[in-house]
Amino acid sequence: MEKDYSQLYSQRAREMKASEIRELLKLTQMTDIISFAGGLPSPDAFPIDIVNNICQELIVKDGKLALQYAATEGVTKLREVLADRMNRQGMDITHRNVLVTTGAQQGLDLIGKTFLDPGDIVVLGAPTYLGGTNAFAAYMAKMESIPLDENGMNPDVLDEKLHHLHRHGKNPKLLYVVPTFQNPSGVTMPENRRRQLLEIAYNYDLLVVEDNPYSELRYEGDNIPSIMSLDTEEKVIYLGTCSKILAPGLRVAWTVAPKPILNKLVITKQSTDLCSSTFCQYVAYEYIAQGYLDKHIEVIKALYKKKRDIMLASLEKYFPEGTTWTKPLGGMFLWVTLPEYIDTGQMVERAIENKVAYVIGSAFHADRNGINTMRLNFTYSSDEFIEEGIKRLADTIKAEIEAHEKRTRESPYKPDKDGIITGV
């Protein structure tokens, strides 16, 4: 029997749960399932030959630097090219506003570690990125959810919620948003909402955490300015990453923040990992500075747009009446809503028996709502498997609907004309 160490764990560790996505991913990797579950880029898109050449040249040319510790802030020339990219996307920063992190996930953790005491409140969307919620929950923060609509977070609902919290003496510290091609829903906040959201953040003295891994993966429509680029009061912390536009295995990402906050985050990071991998930072620098990244993004956009289109067409073709889904203009995910009586958490076993996987929607709700929803990733599976996977999923859903209809037919309790069950 395994020894039990639980009485030694901190309260914080005792409250942490294994990520449902990671658990599910393990399962999908072990079997012959078509998986729409992970948030993985297509491995076919990794620029293996170019990265190979860069690594070889790097070791010969700059090996003594690339294998050494780096400054906690990151390798200066990487910070400079990142600042330059951000400025081309409408920001006004220097490399001194940029902290290189080990994945954007570390940026979220550092923000939690720097700002959150137990019981502090973070306001976020429902649904929202599970890794964000987990990072803040690790510092024992309390989550307040704002339901999203097809345009992301609704500023009026946010305003009402903050008003309500303030009336009860609660002052949230952070507002966490993934405004562009959101993980998990794929929806995007239009510019007017971003401006309104900033006004609200100013009124309530909230820091906005803008998590933005997907905005460069736009397949149609016009770019929308980041929230940080619209900010006039230094109230935004921004997270970017190479994970979805180059390769997650490099673990190179960046946090942009006003200088006082950045300096504090650097101190926080020092006790976390001293610095992010110097070698990977050099690889990312060379990849960007030699002009490969922009070209690569064009290649993956074409690849992913095709996959998105195949998934949308397959949903249209196979999914039964009563189901709806978002139609994202970019990113890696779409969001499906099933009839209210279907619990996707219970259905997932049947889906896996039918050799297809998704992530249950409630995993992305801090309030555990959304039980009839699911997230589908369209970038990982090969083109041929997307249609087959959607067909299998549609069959799984149809079986749930039929079972529900049978139960209703056989039940002695019939709903009346208003749908109310009064008994026999």
Ligand SMILES: Cc1ncc(COP(=O)(O)O)c(C=O)c1O
């Ligand atoms: C919204 C969001 N933030 C952060 C991350 C983590 O990214 P990274 O690989 O840079 O840690 C992800 C990954 O899926 C994400 O979707």
